[in-house]
Every structure is written in C-alpha cells, then in structure tokens.
Amino acid sequence: DAKTTQPPSMDCAEGRAANLPCNHSTISGNEYVYWYRQIHSQGPQYIIHGLKNNETNEMASLIITEDRKSSTLILPHATLRDTAVYYCIVRPHYSGATNKLIFGTGTLLAVQP
C-alpha cells in the first residue's frame, strides 16, 4: 500500500475552514484516499474517501489533485469538537481487497476558540 505524509500538527480558528494536506506520491491507479479522525481516547471515525474526483459529504470535502499525488481534506466551518488527529490513508478499493488499513501518525488539528 502507498505511504502518506502529513504535517504533525495544525491550528485553525473556530468557524474558519480547516484545510488538512496529505501527500501520497506513490499512489497507484486502484488506490483510494481515505480520511479518518480520532477524537481523544475514542476509536477512529470514518470521514470521507475518493479516487480521483472531488467528494463532499455532510462532514467534509475531499480535494484530490489531478495527478492524484496529493489531497486536501476540508472542514468548512471548524468547531471545537473537530479537534482530533486526522489520518490520511491510501488503500486498494476493489471487490477482492481486504480492508487492511495502515495508519500513519496523522495530523493533530487543534481548533482554537
């Protein structure tokens, strides 16, 4: 599975958009980009995933560059409850693939009041 690189920490003001970057320069054609987050002491929570098109759901938007070597998770209006570690993961997404996820150390997003 391709590896990812994320900044160790970021700050964001409450109410502003939080933009979390991820580099995945060795991503292959059948690998999706997944984002999870882990709020202190809880189990990780799925946020969003995508292949090459931009994706949006009720939690966030995912912007993937045209060459697919990097992506950005956008939380449009960050709240204090969005303070968490955010993990960017790439993995194959086809019917025969297992769901093995290899986590890195993620980005600690601190939303400031």
Add this chain to the structure above:
Amino acid sequence: NAGVTQTPKFQVLKTGQSMTLQCAQDMNHEYMSWYRQDPGMGLRLIHYSVGAGITDQGEVPNGYNVSRSTTEDFPLRLLSAAPSQTSVYFCASSPLGSPLHFGNGTRLTVT
C-alpha cells in the same frame, strides 16, 4: 444496532497472565480486525479476518492469537502478557470494501 462492542473497557494484568479481549458486532460485517495504539502513535494492525473461519496476520501479530468461529465475534487472546503489550486495543469491522467501524477500545496495562 449496537455497532462494535469491546469488553472490557479497562484491564490490568500481571506479566505472564493470559486474557481474552472481546469484540462483537451486530451488523453482519464480513471483515473484522484488531489494532493496538501506543501513546502518541498511530494504530498498528495486529490480526484481521475476512469471514468466519478465516484469519490472517497484520503488522504486529507476535504475542497475540485470534479466531473467528462466528461472523459476530472476533476475540483477541494474549497468551502470556508482557509489559510491551500495554496499549489501547481497538476492534473494527466493515463489509468488505467499505469503511471501517471502530469500537471504543480496551485500555490494557501489564505490570
């Protein structure tokens, strides 16, 4: 649905003791897995299963055994606990090819 249920929430063991961490899901998910998370670190995959009767090793399987006799349950066994196994353990499940649902973890201390 209760989701993914892990028991116990907390456990303290002495070195050499054995125990089983329980994980159950009521969503009929084929895939189940165990992760451990050490302080300040990301999650590391211990073992996983793609269906009843099928298990496989992850990144850090040594010192742990698993079995999958039913779709619902995926227990993790520590045969002889060591201080290096002090960690938070997370169980996760999902349909194959879908995002994972995680439990709230078991916090294990080995003295």
